[in-house]
Structures are given as C-alpha cells and as structure tokens.
Amino acid sequence: DSGVTQTPKHLITATGQRVTLRCSPRSGDLSVYWYQQSLDQGLQFLIQYYNGEERAKGNILERFSAQQFPDLHSELNLSSLELGDSALYFCASSLRRGGGPSTDTQYFGPGTRLTVL
C-alpha cells in the first residue's frame, strides 16, 4: 500500500459528459501528479501541483483541468468526454514536509479506470 488513495476505482460514462477523479496523497506529501495510461500512448504525465499551486504541465488537453486543495487532496476534472479519453488515470505524490533522502520518489495510487461509451 503506497498511502495514495484514488476514488472512484472505476467510472463508466458517456461521450460529452464530465467527470471528477479524486486523489488523496500520502500524509505530508506536498506534490501531486496526474498521469494517463492508455494502450496507444502509454504512461503520460498530465499535470503537477505543489502545495496548492500548479507546478508543471504535460500533455493535458484543454478539456481537462485539475486543482489541489488546502488539505492537499487533488481533483482531476475531465469534460466533454470522448471515446479516446478512456484510460487508466493515476495520481502520484511526493515530497514530504521536511525533506528527506527519498524526496524525489513518486508513490502511485491504484488508479481510476475511466470508460467512455
């Protein structure tokens, strides 16, 4: 168990809809990352938040957005869903308060499997 939790585990929805994926980082971790895993694109970085602020952006579509709240949990919002958005979405966290030797290690949650029909 990595200590990172994601809900829901599975999500089935229709094209054009909007969904929200939730992630709770490991206790004390300040950074949250979102990744998308699909058969054709592999594992791709979407976005990073650090202590509530957006820190880095990857291959994230304009239809997607994210935020990190004061309690450090994060949400990934996916709107106007298309069939091609079906994928496994992972959240990862890192950087405990106070630093330490493993601050560059990202710990992954179990993922949310999104199916768009």
Next chain:
Amino acid sequence: GDSVTQMEGPVTLSEEAFLTINCTYTATGYPSLFWYVQYPGEGLQLLLKATKADDKGSNKGFEATYRKETTSFHLEKGSVQVSDSAVYFCALSDLMTGANSKLTFGKGITLSVRP
C-alpha cells in the same frame, strides 16, 4: 526533450532463468532513474531507483546500475520467479530545484514467467 527507450516485449522466461530488460535514456540534465512494476490489475510500485552515475539500485533480487557513459539503466535479476510476472517500466525524473519534476516513462515491457 527527455525520453526513455525500453526493449521491445513481451518477454517469456522459465522460472529461475536470468532476466535482463534494457533501458536507455535521453535527458538534458542529471536525471534520477527508476524502475516501476505494475502487477495485473494494480497500480505502479517503485521497484528500485538510482540518483547519480554509477549508483546501483536494488530490491527483491532486482538490480540496475546508472551508467552515464552509455545512458543506460538495465534491469537484471539472477533467478526469476512466477510471482515476478508483471509489466516493468523504466522512468526518469529530471529534477528541478526546489520541487520534483515529472516522470518520463518508457513504453513498458510485459514479463511472463512460466513454472
């Protein structure tokens, strides 16, 4: 930009066979290198890592050495078990000052170990 190249898969081995999974990288800075493993139906787990040249990461009998001269981080295990059947991802993180950077992953390789 940064990239990671893994050998093509899948790989099928008999139990107790020797395993090598090749990984090479391209990075502009001084990356940390990682191997993550994904068991069927599960998320990614960190298997091992190395943060500077010539470091060797090791865990559960797996090893990988950070080779800056060949930009490689090949994963090895002397004797695989059926329970090692999983998808293995090589990744790099090009650290920036003050906070972590994103992970760049290879395509992953599926390992199947038969009894």
